[in-house]
Amino acid sequence: MKRIWRRFTIVVLITGCLFGTQGLLQSAESVQKTEWRAAATSVVITPEKSMWMSGYAARNKPSEGKVHDLFAKVLIIEDMNGQKVVIVTTDLIGITPALRDPIAARLESELKIPAAALLMNASHTHCGPELREGKATRRGLGGDRGAEAREYTQSLVKKIIATIGKTLPNLEPVTLKYSYGRAGFAMNRRLPTSKGVRNSPHPQGPVDQRVPVLSARRNDGSIMAALFGYACHNTTLSFYQFCGDYAGFAQEYLEADHPGMVALFMMGCGGDQNPYPRRTLDLAKQHGRALANAVEVALSVSQPRMIHGPLGVAMDDVVLEFATPPTREELLKQKERGNKYEKSHADRLLAQLEERGGIQIRYAFPLQVIQFGSDLTLVAICGETVVDYSLRLQKDLKTDLVAVENVEPIIWVAGYSNNVFGYLPSLRVLKEGGYEGVGAMTYTSYPGPFTDSVEKRVVSKIVELTKQARKAAK
Ligand SMILES: [Zn+2]
Incomplete structure (x- = not known):
């Protein structure tokens, strides 16, 4: 990168000599504007027919229409060396390996873009299609959900690959700018009570209400794309219509107010955060407006x-x-005495015992760091990441870089990325118990909670990856 930059600098100086100081300033500006190229595209991913929805185990029938369309958004950013990152955000409950792996493989084989340069994030809307298709997770769900989910996922893979292909030739010079706003509707939802942690508003609990915004601006000053984040479940709504919830409305409002701009929502570490108040379409719109306003503040x-x-x-x-x-x-007892969810959890684990001769005791998933020079560290974590990870990494990763380079870096931590397998608790959440640490495992095919090493393992891997990414970004 340094060699290319030097070549640009020489051109600027010569131009400056020929056209005086004004020329030098203008040329310096235009050189800076070619430091990045970017392109962004949206594609509608609303299921074409009614299908089972994801997010609430208690739903007892398939979808009934839509409030608005669900989208996947593709943002490709290329640096001066031709290295690219591909960011795909989606109005979906999660990202599954069946969705990400074939896209990553195609990028690698056909475009030579490494899997590490593909970040896929899900808004975690609870009014999107069911994506679970595996035999184990399908068991107990009933109906044709698994086959439906597989068919939908396969069409989504094709759609996203085609959209990336369509976006690539449109790369044009941009500047990248970062700033952030704040929105106040996310609140911690883990209320400590005498009977343990309850899912209820907990105003004193940890929260991350920042709204980070990365904007790509064309040479004429217009905004091509705004990637923005928020750490909060998309659970204002729980009905039977497809809808992006507050994040869907925020993207819709921003795109309406900025014609030609693609707005991409990237879910943060909102595993233990809910939007409050909730349960009506009007509230989802209000939260969407609040979030869009926070993005507007950041953009201005x-x-x-x-x-x-x-x-x-x-x-x-x-x-x-x-x-x-x-x-x-123990599983047979659980099957006998548990509620219907505990019973089907026991069923899935008994099936594992039968088919594999044992129960899964480990789970591996990818962690990712994308470094932009010495300015921005973007961390993408799998699973329903709780807010402690964002709050901790903001400090841990910053301290490390300040010590090394004496600059103030920006740390942006996205959760719900690349493989949303279930909840990823911090040690605190795990020890406190409740839904995100323990209870939610009942809805998966995992045997039970993670061990106490969960946070330490995740954070040390992220620190290691951050060092690698920062070295590569010099
Ligand atoms: Zn969730």
């Missing part, structure tokens, strides 16, 4: 941080361990 700040390159990417698996799995006898 007079001194946004200019983001420079080059890009550096790093991705690797972290391996987590589950606590000692239940025995066959």
